[in-house]
Every structure is written in C-alpha cells, then in structure tokens.
Amino acid sequence: MNAKKVGKVQEPNSKNDFFDNVYEVVRLIPPGRVTSYGAIAAYLGSKRGARMVGWAMGNSHTQYNVPAHRVVNRNGLLSAKNLFETPTAMQERLESEGVTVKDDVVQNWQQTFWDPEKELL
C-alpha cells in the first residue's frame, strides 16, 4: 500500500497505532476535499471511534503537520475551528483550497465529502 510511515513522532508506539492511522488518512485527503470523523473511524474499523479521531487530532492538532481543517463532523460543520490558531483559520484554509464554507459549514458537503473507503480503498 501507500507509505505507512510518513514521519514518526516522539510519542510511544503503543497508542500510536490508532493515532498514526488517523494522521495518515487525513494527510491523504486531497485538496479541495473534506471528510468526517466517522468516515475515518469507520475506515480504521471503529465507526464509534469518531471521538477518538477528533481527540487524536486535538492531542496533536497541527503538531503532526496534519491538515485537520479538512476534517469536519458529519454535518460538515467546522467543529474544530475553535481549536485552531484562529476560529476563522479553518474556514479560510478550506476556502483557499477551493472548498466553499459558509456559516462554518461546508457547502456542497455531499460533493466535497471524501470517503477513504471509496476513494482511498
């Protein structure tokens, strides 16, 4: 498959199992596309692990060079915008990539939605 190791971190290798998978998938998200936590979690095998996906990102947020701005909730809402450098950084970044965001919600969500199980698989 694709390059599994993109850049090890100083974190222990125990919990990195799930985390690394999340980061990898997020990094594989093409520009102008976004995905949901549930999609990533489901791709990892834990559909109910959506929280862990978000938590994993929140734990590292931009520290791992991961485009977290491409990851939104199931409604296409920029739930993480508040955790970014600035509450508008996420939206600005998405729009910069060609994603239309309005009222902190991704427009054309169905079209902008990127499913790792379909696109990446």
Add this chain to the structure above:
DNA sequence: GGTATGACTGTAT
C-alpha cells in the same frame, strides 16, 4: 482501577 471528558454519531422524543 474508577470516574470524567471529548474536534462524534445515531436513535428517540
């Protein structure tokens, strides 16, 4: 080891 919290999701009211 148990309790509380969390960038979520789905079902129920």
Add this chain to the structure above:
DNA sequence: GATACAGCCATAC
C-alpha cells in the same frame, strides 16, 4: 424537522 439522550473508545486525573 429540531432537540435531547445514550453509546462508544481512548486518554487524563
């Protein structure tokens, strides 16, 4: 159709 509650998995205290 919108709001409320419960479930799931992992980390932190």
